[in-house]
Amino acid sequence: MSVVFRLPDLGEGLTESEIVSWKVAEGDEVALNQVIAEVETAKAVVDLPSPYAGVIRRLHAAEGDTVEVGAPLVEYDVEGAGGPFAPGGAPAPAAEPEPAVPEPASPEPAEPGPAESSPSPKEQGEPAAERVAMLVGSVQVADGRRPKRAARTFEQTPFVRQERRRVRAFPPVRRLAKERGIDLAAVVPTGEGGLITREDLERSAAGPAAPASRRERVSGLRKQTAKAMTAALAVPHAACFLQADVTETLRLARDLADDGAPSPTLLSLACRAILLAAKRTPGVNATFHADEEEIEYHGRINLGIAVATERGLVVASVDDADRLDATELAEAIAARASEARDGSIGVAALTSSTLTVSNVGVFGVDGGIPILTPGQSAIVALGAVRRLPWEHDGGIALREVMTLTVSFDHRVIDGREASVFLRDVGRMLERPALALARG
Structure with a gap:
C-alpha cells in the first residue's frame, strides 16, 4: 500500500520549511521514527522522523527546496518485503540474523624436532581432542597453533633524478629575472622554441590570476535574515x-x-x-x-x-x-x-x-x-x-x-x-x- 507523508507544522503556525539534507534515498527501507531528513524553519534546524516503517518510493523535494506545510514530502510503500506491518498496525520487528561462525583454518602439522620424543602408546591409542575455533563477541579464538608466516619481500624502487628543464632566454631577460629573484625554470615560456620572454617574466611576477566571481543561492538562515531585514527597513x-x-x-x-x-x-x-x-x-x-x-x-x-x-x-x-x-x-x-x-x-x-x-x-x-x-x-x-x-x-x-x-x-x-x-x-x-x- 502506498502512503504519502505531508510536511507537518514544525513550529507555532509556520508556513514552510527548507530541506537541508535527506538522510534516505528512494528505495531505502526505513524504520518507524528513523530520521529521514534535516529541515530548517524559522532559523532552527531540526531532524524529521519517519511516521511509517516501509520503503521509500518517492521523495517529493530536493535538498535546498522550500516546502509548504501540508505539501507532499515522502511517499512510502508500507507493504511487501520492503516494510511489512504487524497485524495490529505496528511494524513487525525484523528477525535478527544468526551470526555466522567461520570455519577454522586447517593448520599444518608441526614437524617434530630432533630433541622431541615419540608419543607414548597410550597417547597413540587415544585420539586428541579436536580444538574448534569459536566466536566470543566478535573476536575469533584460534586453536593455539600459529600458521607459518609468509616470507616478506621488498620491492626495490629505482631512484630517478628529476632533470631540470633546459631554460632558453636572452641575456637581458636572464638579468631581469636575477634582479627580481625569479627562478627561470618556474616560468612558463611562450616564445618560439620554448624561449622565455619579458612578458613571461611579468606574468610570473604578477602571480596567479584572480579567482572568478561566483554566485550562491540564498537559502536557509540567510534567506530568513534577508526577509527580516527588508521588513525592518519599513520602520523609521x-x-x-x-x-x-x-x-x-x-x-x-x-x-x-x-x-x-x-x-x-x-x-x-x-x-x-x-x-x-x-x-x-x-x-x-x-x-x-x-x-x-x-x-x-x-x-x-x-x-x-x-x-x-x-x-x-x-x-x-x-x-x-x-x-x-x-x-x-x-x-x-x-x-x-x-x-x-x-x-x-x-x-x-x-x-x-x-x-x-x-x-x-x-x-x-x-x-x-x-x-x-x-x-x-x-x-x-x-x-x-x-x-x-x-x-x-x-x-x-x-x-x-x-x-x-x-x-x-x-x-x-x-x-x-x-x-x-x-x-x-x-x-x-x-x-x-x-x-x-x-x-
Whole structure:
C-alpha cells in the first residue's frame, strides 16, 4: 500500500520549511521514527522522523527546496518485503540474523624436532581432542597453533633524478629575472622554441590570476535574515550613542568571580542594567501595530541575545529576563548561545524576544547602528571596552570605556525617551551600586 507523508507544522503556525539534507534515498527501507531528513524553519534546524516503517518510493523535494506545510514530502510503500506491518498496525520487528561462525583454518602439522620424543602408546591409542575455533563477541579464538608466516619481500624502487628543464632566454631577460629573484625554470615560456620572454617574466611576477566571481543561492538562515531585514527597513529608525565609564562594573565582575561560585559577567551586568532601565522607559519594550494604529506595551521582558553561528546571526530569547539576577542571567545567556550554535534551540526561543541586545564588542569594534528586530521597538548594541584617558574625580585617569548605542522605532518613542533610557543604562554601569540601591 502506498502512503504519502505531508510536511507537518514544525513550529507555532509556520508556513514552510527548507530541506537541508535527506538522510534516505528512494528505495531505502526505513524504520518507524528513523530520521529521514534535516529541515530548517524559522532559523532552527531540526531532524524529521519517519511516521511509517516501509520503503521509500518517492521523495517529493530536493535538498535546498522550500516546502509548504501540508505539501507532499515522502511517499512510502508500507507493504511487501520492503516494510511489512504487524497485524495490529505496528511494524513487525525484523528477525535478527544468526551470526555466522567461520570455519577454522586447517593448520599444518608441526614437524617434530630432533630433541622431541615419540608419543607414548597410550597417547597413540587415544585420539586428541579436536580444538574448534569459536566466536566470543566478535573476536575469533584460534586453536593455539600459529600458521607459518609468509616470507616478506621488498620491492626495490629505482631512484630517478628529476632533470631540470633546459631554460632558453636572452641575456637581458636572464638579468631581469636575477634582479627580481625569479627562478627561470618556474616560468612558463611562450616564445618560439620554448624561449622565455619579458612578458613571461611579468606574468610570473604578477602571480596567479584572480579567482572568478561566483554566485550562491540564498537559502536557509540567510534567506530568513534577508526577509527580516527588508521588513525592518519599513520602520523609521533613529539611534543614540553614549560612552560610559564601566571601570567599576568590571571591578565588580572580577571581585565576584574571585569567590569561585557562579558569577555574573560584564555582558550579564550590562543586560541587568538594560532591563532595569526598560522598566522605567516602557516604550523600549513595546510593539507598534500599524494596522490597528496601536502600541502594545509588553508586561514581560523577553531579552533577545544576538548570537553569531556558523549558519548566520540568530536572536535567542531569555524569557522573563527581568526576573533573573545578574548571575542567573549569565547562565541563561550562555545556555541560549550554546543551543543556538549547535542548532538545538527551539522555535519558541527564536521568536519570543521583545527587546534585543547585540554585543558587537566581542568582535573588537567600538559600536554600530543595529537594525531593529521586526516587531520590536528598540535594540541595544554594546561596543568593545577601551582603556582611554577620562575625566575622573576632577583629574584625568585611564579608565575602561564602552560605547552604548540604542536604535529605536521613532513611531513608539522619541529622541528624549531614547536618551533618558540610554543615560539610565550608562549611569548604572558607571556606578553599579545604583542598581543595588534603587533597583
